[in-house]
Amino acid sequence: MKHNSPLCLMNNTKILIAICPLLPFFLQAAENNTNNFYIGAKAGWSKYQDACLYGYTKCEEDSLGYGLFVGYDFTDWFAIEGGVTNHNEVNSSYQNYDVEALAISSDLSTKFGYRLTDNVQLYTKVGISYQHINKTMSDLGDFSGSSFGGLVAMGIDYKLDNNWSLRGEYQFIDGIGDDTSLKADLHFTSVGIKYRFSSSKQKDIIPITQPKETVVxxxxxxxxxxxxxxxxxxxxxxxxxxxxxxxxxxxxxxxxxxxxxxxxxxxxxxxxxxxxxxxxxxxxxxxxxxxxxxxxxxxxxxxxxxxxxxxxxxxxxxxxxxxxxxxxxxxxxxx
Known part of the structure; x- marks a missing residue:
């Protein structure tokens, strides 16, 4: 499959359409309380479970995935997070033809955290994911499919300072693809880095009224x-x-x-x-x-x-x- 094909361009456009409705929410959140808004990047191992059909001669189900995420902390233990992940291409071969497949997903989820120490927090995420898959079959050409699926994830966040954190995460998406592209479960294990914005506005210092008694x-x-x-x-x-x-x-x-x-x-x-x-x-x-x-x-x-x-x-x-x-x-x- 060629990454600059019309199908790939259509794929990227659909992903952008899927995440664009999230942007006003996060921008408004950032304006109202900058310190609760964060962004990050992640990379890791994607596994397409049961992606190959019966009778394959070669089945490649693993690939390197990478993505971006944004989020807003409402409290120390609850957040809303969205992201986009490119799970990259996998290949398989059969007796008479070859198959190449590429999946890109966008997601929106609720995030629940439990703080173990000042710097370490465990978390879990539950949400929904939109996936778009491009496939190229050597005998039939290009075709694509898309679907929504449930998403669950768990991870650990380590706070380096007031702005920077490291995270490790395991994510599971139930059933990517459709009847045209054929379905597979998707596992994504990643490490990432997160940046929390700090307010640049100077905070007020409020003098308290002097008491009536004699001042020193x-x-x-x-x-x-x-x-x-x-x-x-x-x-x-x-x-x-x-x-x-x-x-x-x-x-x-x-x-x-x-x-x-x-x-x-x-x-x-x-x-x-x-x-x-x-x-x-x-x-x-x-x-x-x-x-x-x-x-x-x-x-x-x-x-x-x-x-x-x-x-x-x-x-x-x-x-x-x-x-x-x-x-x-x-x-x-x-x-």
């Missing part, structure tokens, strides 16, 4: 230094985003060694209690490291984390959860 004299001398500030974080992240005001405050703190710093970290309610306790502790540690790198003495810093236990907003809404992903920083005078 040293703080009065610096009206730009509030009694408290709040840093907000992206979903499932401990990364401190660009915050010019924090730099200014740190410069002022260096001039007043009797001002102590309390760091109190929180999360939203997504994920398990244990995972959120660890995530809050990581956020508190990152803020503490920031001050230490700015030459603030460690004896001036007090660190606490409360996980998801002390929300200030409703965790049932996206805006509420965003407000609860926070680190509160307070300043006090050491008499």
């Amino acid at each position: 004299s040293e703080i009065k001398k610096q009206p730009k230094l509030p009694k408290n500030i709040i840093l907000f974080f992206d979903f499932d992240s401990s990364e401190i985003l660009p915050t010019p005001l924090l730099h200014q405050i740190t410069d002022q703190l260096a001039k007043f060694p009797k001002i102590n710093i309390s760091i109190i970290a929180h999360t939203d309610s997504e994920g398990s209690d244990l995972y959120n306790d660890k995530l809050a502790a990581k956020r508190a540690l990152e803020v503490s490291k920031y001050f230490l790198h700015k030459n603030i003495n460690k004896n001036r810093i007090n660190v606490l984390s409360h996980g998801e236990r002390l929300p200030t907003h409703d965790n049932e809404t996206k805006k509420g959860r965003a407000k609860n992903r926070r680190v509160e920083i307070t300043f006090s005078h050491n008499a």
